[in-house]
Amino acid sequence: MKKVLILGANGQIAKLVSDNLLTQNMSQRLFLRDSTRLAVKNPQKQEIFEGDALNIDQLVKAMTGIDIVYANLAGNVIQEAKNVVKAMHQNGIKRLIWISTLGIYDEVPGAYGEWNHQQLDGGYLETYAEAAKIIENSDLDFTIIRPAWLDNQDEIDYETTEKNELFKGTEVSRKSVAHLVTTLLLTPEKSIRSSLGVNKPNTDGDKPAWK
Numbered sequence: 001m002k003k004v005l006i007l008g009a010n011g012q013i014a015k016l017v018s019d020n021l022l023t024q025n026m027s028q029r030l031f032l033r034d035s036t037r038l039a040v041k042n043p044q045k046q047e048i049f050e051g052d053a054l055n056i057d058q059l060v061k062a063m064t065g066i067d068i069v070y071a072n073l074a075g076n077v078i079q080e081a082k083n084v085v086k087a088m089h090q091n092g093i094k095r096l097i098w099i100s101t102l103g104i105y106d107e108v109p110g111a112y113g114e115w116n117h118q119q120l121d122g123g124y125l126e127t128y129a130e131a132a133k134i135i136e137n138s139d140l141d142f143t144i145i146r147p148a149w150l151d152n153q154d155e156i157d158y159e160t161t162e163k164n165e166l167f168k169g170t171e172v173s174r175k176s177v178a179h180l181v182t183t184l185l186l187t188p189e190k191s192i193r194s195s196l197g198v199n200k201p202n203t204d205g206d207k208p209a210w211k
Helices: 012-021 056-062 077-091 110-120 124-136 174-186
Strands: 002-007 026-032 046-050 068-071 095-099 141-147 149-151 159-161 171-173 194-199
Touching: 002 012, 012 026, 012 174, 056 077, 068 077, 068 174, 077 095, 077 124, 095 124, 095 174, 110 124, 124 141, 141 174, 149 174, 171 174, 171 194, 174 194
Parallel strands: 002 026, 002 068, 026 046, 068 095, 095 141, 141 194, 149 171
Antiparallel strands: 159 194
């Protein structure tokens, strides 16, 4: 049974992915800063590791015996990206799924792109762009995922675009992003060294409908 390390395991998408994997032949190590915030649902498939992705020693230890890393991190993502790459190298792990955000390549067109810059410029977009560069400049087998603006619709309905394509749509459900992550964890040979934009089809506009 392969084992995935879920970094930022208390995140909304990460918890959906974790639930998805409970029905699959894969075990999970759930990494988060405060272990009291998360409960194990299946002790045979899940274990909790309390740690901080800014602490390289904790990260290296957490990756012992891991086959694939899924990072759902926030905060100081530049240093976290550096630490993830370093820890994976030290443990001989190659496959990484990294959650980023739309707009890191200035790939969002038109009025929506302008609106997205207004919302995310000033530290957020810039740091996620730099973190993505760190991942892309590594020799890891990465997939970067760039979701549109997220909602909690109970649906799986999405399409993807590649790095060199204009971003489509304005929104997507967390459940859809979790489905994509789960698919990549179960078929890790797919989308290697790719950066995927993720959106719900037919949601083009100047901003998400709910904004």
